[in-house]
Amino acid sequence: MSAPLVEVSSISRSYSMRSGMFGRAAAVHAVDGVSLTIPKGETLGLVGESGSGKSTTGRIVLGLEAPDRGDVRFDGKPMATPGTQAWRAQRSRMQMIFQDPLGALDRRLPVATQIREPLDIHGLGTPAERDDRVRELLRAVELTPAHGARYPGALSGGQRQRVVLARALATKPDFLVCDEPVSALDVSIQAQVVNLLADLQAQLSLTLLFISHDLRVVRQISNTVAVMYLGRIVEIGSADDLFAHPEHPYTQALVSASPAPGRRSAGRIVLAGDPPNPAARPQGCAFHPRCPRAIARCAAEVPALSAVGGDRQVACHLVTGPQAATQDAA
Amino acid sequence: MAPLVSIQGLNVAFGGVPVLRGVDLALGKGEALGLVGESGSGKSVTWLAALGLLPRHAKVTGSVRLDGRELLGAPASELDEVRGGRVAMIFQDPASALNPVLTIRKQLCETLALHRDLSGEAVKAEALRLLNLVGIPDAVRRLSAYPHEFSGGQVQRIMIAMALAGNPDVLIADEPTTALDATIQAQILELLSTIRREMNMAMVLISHDLGVVAENCDRVAVMYAGRIVEQAPASQLFADPMHPYAQGLIGALPPLDGPRRRLTAIPGTVPDPAHLPDGCAFAPRCPLAAEPCRLAVPGLAVIADDRAVACVRAEASRRALLGIAAE
Numbered sequence: 001m002s003a004p005l006v007e008v009s010s011i012s013r014s015y016s017m018r019s020g021m022f023g024r025a026a027a028v029h030a031v032d033g034v035s036l037t038i039p040k041g042e043t044l045g046l047v048g049e050s051g052s053g054k055s056t057t058g059r060i061v062l063g064l065e066a067p068d069r070g071d072v073r074f075d076g077k078p079m080a081t082p083g084t085q086a087w088r089a090q091r092s093r094m095q096m097i098f099q100d101p102l103g104a105l106d107r108r109l110p111v112a113t114q115i116r117e118p119l120d121i122h123g124l125g126t127p128a129e130r131d132d133r134v135r136e137l138l139r140a141v142e143l144t145p146a147h148g149a150r151y152p153g154a155l156s157g158g159q160r161q162r163v164v165l166a167r168a169l170a171t172k173p174d175f176l177v178c179d180e181p182v183s184a185l186d187v188s189i190q191a192q193v194v195n196l197l198a199d200l201q202a203q204l205s206l207t208l209l210f211i212s213h214d215l216r217v218v219r220q221i222s223n224t225v226a227v228m229y230l231g232r233i234v235e236i237g238s239a240d241d242l243f244a245h246p247e248h249p250y251t252q253a254l255v256s257a258s259p260a261p262g263r264r265s266a267g268r269i270v271l272a273g274d275p276p277n278p279a280a281r282p283q284g285c286a287f288h289p290r291c292p293r294a295i296a297r298c299a300a301e302v303p304a305l306s307a308v309g310g311d312r313q314v315a316c317h318l319v320t321g322p323q324a325a326t327q328d329a330a
Numbered sequence: 331m332a333p334l335v336s337i338q339g340l341n342v343a344f345g346g347v348p349v350l351r352g353v354d355l356a357l358g359k360g361e362a363l364g365l366v367g368e369s370g371s372g373k374s375v376t377w378l379a380a381l382g383l384l385p386r387h388a389k390v391t392g393s394v395r396l397d398g399r400e401l402l403g404a405p406a407s408e409l410d411e412v413r414g415g416r417v418a419m420i421f422q423d424p425a426s427a428l429n430p431v432l433t434i435r436k437q438l439c440e441t442l443a444l445h446r447d448l449s450g451e452a453v454k455a456e457a458l459r460l461l462n463l464v465g466i467p468d469a470v471r472r473l474s475a476y477p478h479e480f481s482g483g484q485v486q487r488i489m490i491a492m493a494l495a496g497n498p499d500v501l502i503a504d505e506p507t508t509a510l511d512a513t514i515q516a517q518i519l520e521l522l523s524t525i526r527r528e529m530n531m532a533m534v535l536i537s538h539d540l541g542v543v544a545e546n547c548d549r550v551a552v553m554y555a556g557r558i559v560e561q562a563p564a565s566q567l568f569a570d571p572m573h574p575y576a577q578g579l580i581g582a583l584p585p586l587d588g589p590r591r592r593l594t595a596i597p598g599t600v601p602d603p604a605h606l607p608d609g610c611a612f613a614p615r616c617p618l619a620a621e622p623c624r625l626a627v628p629g630l631a632v633i634a635d636d637r638a639v640a641c642v643r644a645e646a647s648r649r650a651l652l653g654i655a656a657e
Contacts, residue, residue, distance in 0.1 A: 259519075261544035270513075271513045271517070
């Protein structure tokens with residue numbers, strides 16, 4: 001494994017939220033003690049349901065938001081103070097892609113102009129070189145110069161996401177945060193974009209943080225996958241192994257809930273109860289009210305993320321070691 | 331056995347632009363039919379047209395029969411009995427389908443009063459029974475709650491309860507779980523299949539998610555650019571798809587287990603309905619397209635018991651998939 005590009009150590013972020021006009025302000029722990037390491041050139045997949053804190057984690061890693069506690073190191077150095085020269089230089093090496101490409105693009109500008117913008121902002125190359133670079137970027141995402149002259153409204157959803165990708169790559173970043181980048185696309189177009197992302201990653205040795213609720217897409221592109229539940233990582237491990245042998249009861253339910261062609265729903269784990277509310281986090285293990293295997297200890301004590309053999313780490317009182325884990329899985 | 335719903339040669343055009351081009355579809359009593367396809371393929375429009383729910387400027391031709399009775403062009407009074415009564419519909423965004431300023435009891439009772447000959451206490455008792463049926467905990471108290479007091483999954487359960495209020499023979503579920511989280515999606519799908527079995531109700535499940543359709547339906551119809559391109563029992567379609575588009579859709583789905591493979595993306599995009607190519611609408615994206623494909627629109631041909639495919643290259647495409655050398 002190569003040296004880590006991104007190191008996140010126990011970051012936490014909470015927001016204050018008022019319920020109703022006269023309600024008391026309550027702290028919502030969006031992210032609570034999350035640690036992650038992403039080696040150079042690899043992809044870390046972050047999965048979880050809405051409210052699990054996966055997008056907030058992505059924003060903190062990018063420096064778009066400061067953590068209340070903990071820190072993020074990029075290429076061995078701590079994140080620079082926002083607004084400084086060092087911060088600008090660091091930020092040009094990290095870029096992001098979001099779910100809604102139309103919202104990320106300016107409808108009143110031709111897309112080539114928008115791909116060129118980061119080059120102008122960061123002052124990269126002469127004007128002529130910038131034009132060449134825009135053509136090169138369009139080609140890299142499999143679009144033509146003719147597409148570049150169009151406005152976002154005249155492109156399809158898949159083409160728009162390619163434009164966003166081209167713009168993100170303009171400054172030759174080392175690190176990309178992709179937050180649900182293909183969730184709004186139809187399955188055939190989704191496959192095009194996922195393949196393209198994998199190709200570009202290999203060509204440019206990009207490091208990715210890939211955030212999605214779609215387990216299939218995450219497995220396809222990730223080396224390591226972390227599963228989040230109410231602001232904490234409940235399980236982390238290598239992608240293929242994690243989905244083949246999930247250990248945490250929540251991961252097991254998630255994997256089992258993912259429908260597959262050619263399989264009938266027999267034996268599916270259907271979780272009772274509602275999705276968790278981040279503002280009313282249960283005591284102990286946050287998952288225990290919905291957990292089919294919860295014991296008394298789960299309601300009292302927060303389980304720590306601990307190694308259970310191999311590169312797997314699980315935060316569950318019932319999963320303790322390699323032997324216990326195999327018994328549970330059987 | 332005569333089908334419960336029979337759609338024949340259904341065409342829909344908006345301002346001269348065809349969005350449905352000759353859809354034939356039959357739905358048996360108690361059957362679960364899946365309808366898959368990408369956005370704009372006409373999955374939802376088919377059922378909106380069948381129930382007379384499209385705006386007035388839509389031009390609808392063809393035939394839609396429910397138990398032999400023609401629905402297209404039927405008087406509004408007759409359609410009002412069918413909609414919400416014999417055929418109910420639930421949608422992707424349940425929150426916008428409920429009235430935010432009325433309690434759940436008011437909205438459930440309204441539907442019950444419309445479609446069932448119930449009054450007074452009987453209506454309230456039935457509303458409570460429905461809420462219990464769809465698994466809303468503490469139903470007695472929750473009847474007095476407003477929609478915003480429920481979570482997304484619970485609101486979809488309430489929508490299902492309202493759909494069941496008229497004791498329908500058919501439930502059209504249009505992307506019922508797309509807006510929900512994975513674990514909640516599993517709950518709702520399980521609820522739908524339990525209710526369907528218990529009430530012997532037919533269901534049309536419209537979804538872009540092949541997995542959801544595969545697991546919850548007996549038979550699946552794949553739509554592309556306003557036409558049905560393949561129809562087969564669910565298990566057969568996913569094991570042995572024949573239309574190159576159906577093959578493409580299945581190949582584009584990343585596997586959740588086994589070795590990773592490069593996804594077989596379908597090149598290009600869905601055609602603009604205003605500028606459809608000549609012949610088969612899928613030909614410009616099809617790896618097997620040949621001369622005949624561009625000459626005429628292939629009809630949906632029955633090729634086996636309960637299987638039909640609209641492709642002149644179906645044999646070749648099947649051979650290609652099975653890895654048998656072509657002629």
